[in-house]
Amino acid sequence: MSITExxxxxxxxxxxxxxxxxxxxxxxxxxxxxSALLGERYVLHDPYDLxxxxxxxxxxxxxxxxxxxxxxxxxxxGIVKIAxxxxxxxxxxxxxxGLSGGAIPLYGGIVIAFARMNRILEVDYENMRAVVQxxxxxxxxxxxxxxxxxxxxxxxxxQRSCTIGGNVGENAGGPHTLLYGVxxxxxxxxxxxxxxxxxxxxxxxxxDRPGYDLTGLITGSEGTLCVxxxxxxxxxxxxxxxxxxxxxxxxxxDASNTVSEIIASGxxxxxxxxxxxxxxQAVEADMHAGYPLDAAxxxxxxxxxxxxxxxxxxxxxxxICQHNHARSVRIAANETERQLLWAGRKNAFGAVGRISxxxxxxxxxxxxxxxxxxxxxxxxxxxxxxxRVGNVFHAGxxxxxxxxxxxxxxxxxxxxxxxxxxxxxxxxAEVGGSITGExxxxxxxxxxxxxxxxxxxxxxxxxxxxxxxxxxxxxxxKLFPRPGRCAEVKxx
Amino acid sequence: MGDFAxxxxxxxxxxxxxxxxxxxxxxxxxxxxxMQPRAVIVPSSTDETAQVVALAHQxxxxxxxxGGGTHLGLGGVPKSLxxxxxxxxxxxxxxxxxxxxxxxxxxxxxxxxxxxxxxTRGQRLALDPxxxxxxTIGGILATNASGPRRLRYGTARDLVIGLRTIxxxxxxxxxxxxxxxxxxGYDLNKLYIGSLGTLAIIVEANFKLHPLPxxxxxxxxxxxxxxxxxxxxxxxxGSVLTPTAIELLDxxxxxxIATRTGLSLPANGYTLAFDFEGSLSAIHRQMDETRLLAxxxxxxxxxxxxxxxxxxxxxxxxxxxxxxxxxxxxxxxTSIAAYLQFAEQLCRRLNLEMAAVAHAGSGIVxxxxxxxxxxxxxxxxxxxLRQQAQEGKGSLVIERAPTALKRQIDVWGPVGSDFPLMQxxxxxxxPGGIFVKGRxxxxx
Numbered sequence: 001m002s003i004t005e006x007x008x009x010x011x012x013x014x015x016x017x018x019x020x021x022x023x024x025x026x027x028x029x030x031x032x033x034x035s036a037l038l039g040e041r042y043v044l045h046d047p048y049d050l051x052x053x054x055x056x057x058x059x060x061x062x063x064x065x066x067x068x069x070x071x072x073x074x075x076x077x078g079i080v081k082i083a084x085x086x087x088x089x090x091x092x093x094x095x096x097x098g099l100s101g102g103a104i105p106l107y108g109g110i111v112i113a114f115a116r117m118n119r120i121l122e123v124d125y126e127n128m129r130a131v132v133q134x135x136x137x138x139x140x141x142x143x144x145x146x147x148x149x150x151x152x153x154x155x156x157x158x159q160r161s162c163t164i165g166g167n168v169g170e171n172a173g174g175p176h177t178l179l180y181g182v183x184x185x186x187x188x189x190x191x192x193x194x195x196x197x198x199x200x201x202x203x204x205x206x207x208d209r210p211g212y213d214l215t216g217l218i219t220g221s222e223g224t225l226c227v228x229x230x231x232x233x234x235x236x237x238x239x240x241x242x243x244x245x246x247x248x249x250x251x252x253x254d255a256s257n258t259v260s261e262i263i264a265s266g267x268x269x270x271x272x273x274x275x276x277x278x279x280x281q282a283v284e285a286d287m288h289a290g291y292p293l294d295a296a297x298x299x300x301x302x303x304x305x306x307x308x309x310x311x312x313x314x315x316x317x318x319x320i321c322q323h324n325h326a327r328s329v330r331i332a333a334n335e336t337e338r339q340l341l342w343a344g345r346k347n348a349f350g351a352v353g354r355i356s357x358x359x360x361x362x363x364x365x366x367x368x369x370x371x372x373x374x375x376x377x378x379x380x381x382x383x384x385x386x387x388r389v390g391n392v393f394h395a396g397x398x399x400x401x402x403x404x405x406x407x408x409x410x411x412x413x414x415x416x417x418x419x420x421x422x423x424x425x426x427x428x429a430e431v432g433g434s435i436t437g438e439x440x441x442x443x444x445x446x447x448x449x450x451x452x453x454x455x456x457x458x459x460x461x462x463x464x465x466x467x468x469x470x471x472x473x474x475x476x477x478k479l480f481p482r483p484g485r486c487a488e489v490k491x492x
Numbered sequence: 493m494g495d496f497a498x499x500x501x502x503x504x505x506x507x508x509x510x511x512x513x514x515x516x517x518x519x520x521x522x523x524x525x526x527m528q529p530r531a532v533i534v535p536s537s538t539d540e541t542a543q544v545v546a547l548a549h550q551x552x553x554x555x556x557x558x559g560g561g562t563h564l565g566l567g568g569v570p571k572s573l574x575x576x577x578x579x580x581x582x583x584x585x586x587x588x589x590x591x592x593x594x595x596x597x598x599x600x601x602x603x604x605x606x607x608x609x610x611x612t613r614g615q616r617l618a619l620d621p622x623x624x625x626x627x628t629i630g631g632i633l634a635t636n637a638s639g640p641r642r643l644r645y646g647t648a649r650d651l652v653i654g655l656r657t658i659x660x661x662x663x664x665x666x667x668x669x670x671x672x673x674x675x676x677g678y679d680l681n682k683l684y685i686g687s688l689g690t691l692a693i694i695v696e697a698n699f700k701l702h703p704l705p706x707x708x709x710x711x712x713x714x715x716x717x718x719x720x721x722x723x724x725x726x727x728x729x730g731s732v733l734t735p736t737a738i739e740l741l742d743x744x745x746x747x748x749i750a751t752r753t754g755l756s757l758p759a760n761g762y763t764l765a766f767d768f769e770g771s772l773s774a775i776h777r778q779m780d781e782t783r784l785l786a787x788x789x790x791x792x793x794x795x796x797x798x799x800x801x802x803x804x805x806x807x808x809x810x811x812x813x814x815x816x817x818x819x820x821x822x823x824x825x826t827s828i829a830a831y832l833q834f835a836e837q838l839c840r841r842l843n844l845e846m847a848a849v850a851h852a853g854s855g856i857v858x859x860x861x862x863x864x865x866x867x868x869x870x871x872x873x874x875x876x877l878r879q880q881a882q883e884g885k886g887s888l889v890i891e892r893a894p895t896a897l898k899r900q901i902d903v904w905g906p907v908g909s910d911f912p913l914m915q916x917x918x919x920x921x922x923p924g925g926i927f928v929k930g931r932x933x934x935x936x
Contacts (some may be wrong), residue, residue: 124824125730126726126729126730126825126826127824127825127826127855128729128825149730170675171675171679173673173675177673181646181650182673182675184649184679184682185646185649185650194913198909199909200909200910200913201908201909201910202910202913204885204886205824205885205886206822206823206824206855206884206885206886206887207647207822207854207855207856208636208638208647208686208820208822208856209822209887209908210887210889210904210905210933211904211907211908211910211911211914211932211933211934212683212686212687212691212914212917212933213649213682213683213685213686214910214913214914215682216649216679216681216682216683216685217678217679217680217682217683219679219682220675220678220679221678221679225678237729237730237731237732238732239732240732260591263591263592263593264590264591264593266614266615266703266704267703268593268702268703305734305774306732306733306734306770306774306777306778308771308773308774308777309770309771309774312771312773312774365671365672365673365674366671367589367592367594367670367671368591368592368593369589369591369592394673397671397672397673398592398671398672398673399673432669432670432671433669433670433671434669434671434673434674434675434676435676436674436675436676437671437673437674437675438673438675439675440675441675441676441677445676449676449677452669452676453666453676453677454665454666456659456663456664456665457665457666457667457677458677460659460663460665460667460680460921461667461677461678461680463917463920463921464678464680464683464917464920465678466920467913467916467917467919467920468913468916468917479677
């Protein structure tokens, strides 16, 4: 086999692709071809149908020209071939719950929605593997496995609606990734469609495949390298026992010091989540999870494993909370109480929607020992811009989620929010952290990539895209810093 | 190839502090698959390493990065080899942020030296490949080496959070970072791990660490039939028990380990070793429940190991994966028993000796075959063993073999449909072929 001939490397800095919006005429001919492949029903192209697909859960939006709903890998490959021939960009989309604009078609073109490719293809309990289609809703996999005592670990807060394909695209995390790792630690193999429409298998059912770890490279590549059409995941046995604790604090510092002390003591609980006062009030107003309204912060902690270990860990965690002046530590007495505590946390973003017309979520990561300092800086920054901020985040991983409240009707507020967000990420970078822990770069944090990566680092990454997606057919204009922004800011 | 003499002259002039070894005894010692390098270069810092690579790039000289040399047998015969660049002088632990459970180390530090320093703060890197005293971090990552504990802690891909690499043009690049959760940009760490130095030279690594366990115990069980042993493995994996490692040894491997350690292990049948870590109360309960399950599966009880004996046992188990001719076969866990039966019959028929050690909970079987000299029987055996592994959805890589054998059979096996994607990456990262070719999958 010979090495494929490749076009010359794009010059540094100029990464904006030369896509132009489709003319009506070209669009009509692409629609014709796609309809012949999929059937007219599964090719959406009038503005009314497309509106739903112009945004995700971030604050950017851009309308696709065409949305397709394939039902098989072969159809996806056919779509990619048509798109490549017409030079129309392709953006894969799961449930549109992404928080960084990963599914926004910046240059229009074709959005592949995976709603019809949502099946569990195979489950092998003895070998602890499941094979699923990308459109499968995350929680549906665990629901299917639970009766046999198994589950799929990564559990993003949006797991009731987000898809496993989207999770692979973003390398999604969730509260329980502290002990067990994020999506990439649970995906073993993929079936993909390349930019020339070929179907290729990477990785597989068994570990340590000879060759480069392409599964690891593709996971988290935000749809910019290929389109994923099948996923082989690890599944694991449910733990024997789970104990969920709610520790209440009168200061943010005490809560963050507790987190640092737990990790430093050599314990890795299954989850450590933090919520501050604003979030607690929003959640209580929304659903009565039983959170205290007057606390400065609470920690939601979970120990799981064998009952001996859980007992031991629970005792040590309670002692550390008390040592850090916890006002109280409540242990969920049963599964109902436990579910209620978690429901509050998982619905926190939605609850904030009740107290503010809009909010902007950041996703910085910092070394866990830097939490108290960084949280203070976040408050200072938001105060300086006159913005309200709430914090609900994966404290055990050092993965912050400041929610900045705003109203885009107020002139200039959106820009102030973006500025504050940028400053927060600059603080994360300054203490040795990252600009995104689980939401992805997308359109939202392209400029911020330069806060943590040098021009050389970025050039090396771009080599991968140039190798596999040289024309930027897949999800163009994302991930890397670019000269100007194209998407309009969401107007409500 | 390039202008080797000018390369050496430039190196000596521009980097006088860098060791450049040219004597024949050294070159002989650094031969890879009987191919001697023309120079051995030992830089003492990251910047020096980068400058060496930049010069190699300029003069089109091919480089083979090397750590402690414990896993240098992995890979095909190199196409050509100008210089070996050895990283053992980059041997510092740069930072150990104990309260964050992370560390940053230079690539040339040995695993044992790293573990000793981390242990002073009660932590460790949860990787346990063989030969920890010689194997360096860089070599372990480049070869994706692992050990029995991977069942619980995963492999390098699960523990590396950042890397610093020298690219083929001599530029220094970072991937990942210092925090345990990070999705900014492509995860190039995954690409470098296991890439056998074909894309870049790893000079620094950041790791996620684990606390040292409060206690550790090993339970040994013996089974007349491999099928019963593997049924127990499945029963334990399908339960709430959380062993750190489950290792399966055949009679020959058990004999070899017994000889090496002085432990008494059964020479007939199969031995299963369960490693448990954590609090003593949890360990004892897990051992009791495993024994109970074991009785139902026809096991004979062996002894429990702890302390120095336990350490010696696991050390010997790891070393058992590095014989003169060692194959690593991956497969479904449920295929292991049949695979071992197949291998035994095959070896009997072809007059070969075999010793097997399996990471039974991970679906990985290491087979040592004798005699290792090229013969039609051996080639036939390797072909059939590979085919059988592929039928179990896996693969077979010949990790160690005499050079003559490597010339007869592809140590990696056939390439898959994803190979053109790998080629394109290699082409982009190392268009000039600075990093030695011929050793990795498909000749990359």
